[in-house]
Amino acid sequence: MSEKNPTTASSLTPDEQDKLRELTTQSWNLELAISGVAMFAILQLPDLLESAFSYIQYNYMTHTEGAAVMLPLMVYSLIRATCHVLFAAFLANFVMRAFWVGLVGLLAVFPSGIHYDRIPFSTPYAQQRLADELGPLDRYILWLDKRCNIVFALAFQFVFLLVIVAILYMLGLLIYLVVQPNVPANVWFGVKIALGVLAAVFYLTIFLLNQKSVKQTPRGMQLNYRFMKVGQLMMMGMYRHTSYVTNTFYSNIRRGKLFQTATIFILVFFGVFFLEYTNDLSRTRGRMPLFNSRHLYSARVDSLYIEPTAYDNQRPEGAFVSAASIQSDVIREPYLRLFIAYPKALDTKLKQIAPEPVWSDTLSRQARRQQYAIWSSQQINKLIRITVNDSTYAQPDLLFTKTGFHEQSGWQTVMVPGNLKIGHNLLRVALQDPQKKQADEMVTIPFWYVPEP
Secondary structure (H helix, E strand, O other): OOOOOOOOOOOOHHHHHHHHHHHHOOOHHHHHHHHHHHHHHHHHHHHHHHHHHHHHHHHOOOOOOOOOHHHHHHHHHHHHHHHHHHHHHHHHHHHHHHHHHHHHHHHHOOOOOOHHHHHOOHHHHHHHHHHEEEEEEEEHHHHHHHHHHHHHHHHHHHHHHHHHHHHHHHHHHHHHHHHHHHHHHHHHHHHHHHHHHHHHHHHHHHHHHOHHHHHHHHHHHHHHHHHHHHHHHHOOHHHHHHHHHHHHHHOOOOHHHHHHHHHHHHHHHHHHHHHHHHHHHHHHOOOOOOOOOOOOOOOOOOOOOOOHEEOOOOOOOOOOOOOOOOOEEEEEOEEEEEEEEEOOHHHHHHHHHOOOOOOOOOOOOOHHHHHHHHHHHHHHHHHEEEEOOOOEEEOOOEEEEEOOOEEEEEEEEOOOOOOEEEEEEEEEEEEEEHHHHHHHHEEEEEEEEOOOE
């Protein structure tokens, strides 16, 4: 009984083969157009990603430490690194294909190509060496055309990778920002243990099923294929599309070269990811750019640093207020218009130090909402401590508000401090936990008071 082997012969009819050949010869102009549009689209992604990440960080992240904070930042950096690699791939294809077009046009002008024996200022030996090293122009054009096609195919593999990472990112956010806060701590710990065990079993199964002694048995072949089909679920619907590219490379490139190329790609990709993640981490946590350090420069102390988002006249359009803001870094009016941001992470702490009281069941829904609004306003005015220079406002008269393009939630007040001095001043915002002696400082905003003459 003979075993049926998969065949690589084309199943197309002669007409379909001619049509495919015609499409192949005309694909270069579409490659140029797609690469140009793709590069333009990728250039827009970083700003959109930063805006989306800031929105999620402000409205959904309930913690300031742990995996719930590290996971979104890591995936955010991973998507940005993928965009960098993707842009480089499309740029390389665009440049190579544009150069190819120039060579094709040159060959149309000079159909005979290069005459090495006519090259001036060279010896016959040099002419022969150049002919052996470079070869004819038409052969180089065909070689370059193949390389352009390969780079273009790999660029779309990066597109599929970006889509998969984005989908996994959304699932991870759904788990950490929606499911995890609503699950008891002991149950969540059990879920993490179960997920860890499943991951360990998954990778152990992959290792065992790929052993040569297992894959050579009929049962091992079937289990290997079935488990491979299960792994396709992680591709999030991209398996069929990516398989045509990857399997073409797998079946046409020798294993050693393929392994070497894949290793180089992984090292480069994760090198870009590490640099992007380190830069994002230092920028978001310590306000210290990774590649812009100075010997006598520090941005870690609020009172010694001008944070643009802390001033309404300097904050970029659409940017979130990181902690608090006033109208300007130079105050001409005898008052301060202060906005204090109310992110979800702060809400986690406020729930601990100001638990909601039990309302009477006899109250109507409208009356209960009104009492809750009054109680919450009283609590926040008691917990927030505002200091201008050496004067503390025990009751800052904060009111709820939303501000900016994103309608950022927070509190606002207008203060008329009597201790403003001409020149440098400091405004401090702190959270006073009733169970602590010292307040937890949220932000310090330096400003200059220059009254109108």
